[in-house]
Amino acid sequence: MPVSLQDQLVVAISSRALFDFEEENRLFETGDPQAYVDLQMQRIDVPAPPGVAFSLVKKLLAFNEPDHQRVEVVVLSRNDPVSGLRVFRSVSAAGMRVERGVFTQGRDPFRYLKPLGAHLFLSANEADVRQALAMGFPAARVAIGSARAGENHPHEVRIAFDGDAVLFSDEAEQVFQKRGLKAFQAHEKRKANLPLPDGPFKPLLAALHRLQQAGSQTMRLRTALVTARSAPANERAIQTLMSWDVGVDEAMFLGGLAKGEFLREFEPDFFFDDQTGHIEHAAQHVPAGHVAGGVTNSRVVSETPGRRQRSK
Template sequence: MIPTLDDKLVVAISSRALFNFEEENRIFESGDAAGYMQLQLERLDHPAAHGIAFSLIRKLLAFNDAAQRVEVVILSRNDPVSGMRVFRSAKAAGIRLERGVFTQGRPPFGYLRPLRAHLFLSANAEDVREALAAGFPAARVLTESVLAGSNHPHEVRIAFDGDAVLFSDEAEQVFQAQGLQAFQDHERSKAAQPLPGGPFKPLLLALHRLQQAGDARMRIRTALVTARSAPAHERAIRTLMDWKIQVDEAMFLGGLAKGEFLREFEPDFFFDDQTRHVDHAALHVPAGHVAAGITNRA
């Protein structure tokens, strides 16, 4: 029987998002591809340090103790030689990776389609933009983020912004064009009308299915962390109700900086479309930029 990924939550991740290859990447970025490959070969038996998304991946893979419900695939611009170090580093870290695609400098996002990925994490901004344009949830991992904490070993904790992430940027467009009062009036008048889904709705649905499948040892805890405030909060809540999804926590911060609130929630990862929110969050938690919506249009 041919293996299939159809019944699994599929995460595609670049090597720099999973492991700390920043020193090696500086050589690659200098234009010395051969030197980069040689360094990776020399360090083949030296496991790389954990990267920003490592905690998220390790915890998701823990759902596979009872059944194979999660698939993590390395999707990288690395060369196959460097790929050997990625797999060896994963084995040394105790996480099971079986599949990988290494494109040796070429954009890898096209392989998201046959993978049917629910999430793509990469440190390459252009690859993330292309993935989002192709309809896949994707985020640029801020490699300068702090690593996730260790206080919740049996919970996958994920925090999402609302507009342009879980939801479409319909309301954000009103805010950008007409200001706060028009935004609040717009959302109050449409409170009973669900928002269209944003780029990360498929991931939230996949996480919901994984949680519903049940696992005695692992669970998922989600949070909506948004700059919305009353009265615009109601439409966001009603939208999730319409999707038949409950988030565990919801924070309507009315424009307050999100970092300190996220530090209290302690997510394994946080997704936001606005760079100022992501940059501040990265001081406290692992964070990724979702280059979607009106705030990211050139």
């Protein structure tokens, strides 16, 4: 009988999201891929430094036990197979167990998300992230310059999510973009008891909830909703989570306050948001990833001068 990943949390991740390959990548971007391969071969036994999502992956893998595999991490990379050798050796040197990888030598890797049944795709390539989101997979472009995760919670995975266009659909954000803040607040108050449609990261939150409920003798999971919604718009967000029968451990309704300092205190292993400005600020404090979907990331909006942004 074929092996199945059906009952596991499946994370697909690019090599640049997992490890710091920025020096090598700069060589690749000069247009000399062979020089890049040669450099990787020269360093094949030199473990790569941790990347933005390293802490998240290592902690998630710690949920696995010898007789119970709860999390599967698959390297999904535009790297060539030879460079993939260094990736796997770096994984081994870090004490992690990652057995599967797909290396496409410059071709689109996202098409392999479907057979993997991935619950999350992390990559440094924005085009790949957009394609994955369009296919219905939770995906984020890692902010390469992000601060690395802290070490204060070695036995707890901490993940923080924005609300609209991330956990929830961008329905309310569309109202704000078209009609402004007062219309947004009135819209959300009127629909307070009507759950928001699913956002792109609802499947990941649901999978994390199942992992949390399954329990572990050594690891815990803590989630947070970090949004600029404030009363009364907070009610619809909570009602939506209740309708999903999925909770978060912390909820921050910040009413437009900058999120970075609050995230610094929460100390997540990763934070997801759909607005680049918020990611840039958050990345000064914590590992962060941009969810390139929703109305704020549409071409029409991005090309409109002076467009409004509401921190969600």
